[in-house]
Amino acid sequence: MSIERQNGQIGHNADFFATHGFCVWRGLLAAAEVEGLRREVDDALAANHALPDAPIARATGTEGYYVPMMGDRTPLSRKLLTERLLPAAVGLLGTPVLPKPAKGILYRDSSPWHQDSADTSLTAVKMVTYLEPLTVADGALQVLPGSHRGSYGQALTEYRRRWPAAEPLFDERAEAAMWPGVPIATNPGDVIAFDVHLWHASIGGRDRRQWSVSYAADPVDDDGEAAVRDYLLSFLDVGHSYDPVAYPYFDPAWAQPPRPAFADRMAELLSSSQAPGRPTT
Template sequence: MKLTEKQVNYFNTFGYLFIPKMFSTSEIEWITEEFEITIQEFGGGKNHDGTNRTMFGGPIEHRPRLCTLLDDPRIKGLIGGVIGEDFNYAGGDGNYYTGNTGWHPDGNWGRLFSIKVAFYLDPLTRETGCLRIIPGSQNPTHFVRAQQIDPNQSETLFGVPPNDFPTSIALENSPGDVVIFNHDTYHASFGGGTRRRMFTMNCTQHCTLAEDLEVLNQYLSVHSAGGYNIDTGAGMFFPTMVDTADETRLKHLKQCSDIHDVLFPQYARKS
């Protein structure tokens, strides 16, 4: 899949892109099945009682078939189209969400540095927890950033509940749709149930300049297995992701793996 110029313009201006039906019904069936096995066997899903969010790292890294999402030409075209074909894969999270997420960005980099690809495994509407976005809020000049407005305080500030924050949009979805957004874009979810299934892939730009490498170091010191004090047994990524990788996939793993080994020598890959 190659993004059109208009899609890239859309992403750069509004901070997200929604791709309906990227995966077919039969594809999303196996993806959901593999996700369920992973969260149940690895991600703490067996203990999920709906009172709190259950979250685990590297959702696509534990089962060979899910790892192939990183080889999928549609996913690579989507990510590559916005942050470059040499992008770094940088993990992600798998979830049974409970309740509202509240407005937040995942980063405050002040520019396009990292993105999230989100898969929702159940049909969601604006009433049942679909992703909401404040378009354009990744931009440092956007009013929420320039005026330091907390959209969660919308009721107090403007007499409007946060789920109706002016200018926000609700991305109602069906399984198979995919959303990509700039980590700096404000997003939220309201009205979801107690087992809202969602997983993500995080990716960053490949870095060559010293200042970009500094940002990547900062990013990985927090957003990585080591940053969460998790020993994968294989450094930055869980072993299945690395063990089943061909040369092409390895290119998307290398930069983060190398930096992670330096940042977290206690969890470094053994060679």
């Protein structure tokens, strides 16, 4: 089912997205796709991590497990990135895009209020789907509409600086009281798209699985190229532990012809990096 048929006019969502910094496509993924994605995420996480049996008692704001889903073992993940969500990203951003590879995640606890990027030279959208129903009580994603641009976003940066999230144990009640978030309750199959500069969080939740992919607007100047390059490689820079041969970060099909048109641009953009498995010319 196309996004146009599912949601009426894509232009309405693009306008809503540009203004508020996010939009939600309800039921975008069919039940069979949700179940297939759930199997791929679960298998990928289990193959790369010794997963715990019980939820954590106290939140840290950081604990979770991550694995790329761009190889032969995760064909549905690859297909969703290139065939389903990439056209949606083009519609939202109004420009050709470069995908940041998909990953499966098991979030173990709350996530404090933050932006995925503060780089004003970067234009990008992140798309996420959760594999179990989530409400505000379960740690549903919360957003601050409009916080992706202008003086509001800058004011929140200063606010976060004045009121940093507690470490090493995260005070969930204090964080909830200090930030007037708008929760986005979702069911499996719903897809949330949000600007990477939008302030967002997940408060009070425990174990929940997410599949996500991001798309950066094709940059037009040197600053933009540097920003996109850093964004595409940021997952590798963190140093997550996983099997990069069985679960490559970049799709091996992007490294040689025939390959998607965006892969040529990514190869050009990343040619100065030493990222393992990156698209090459």
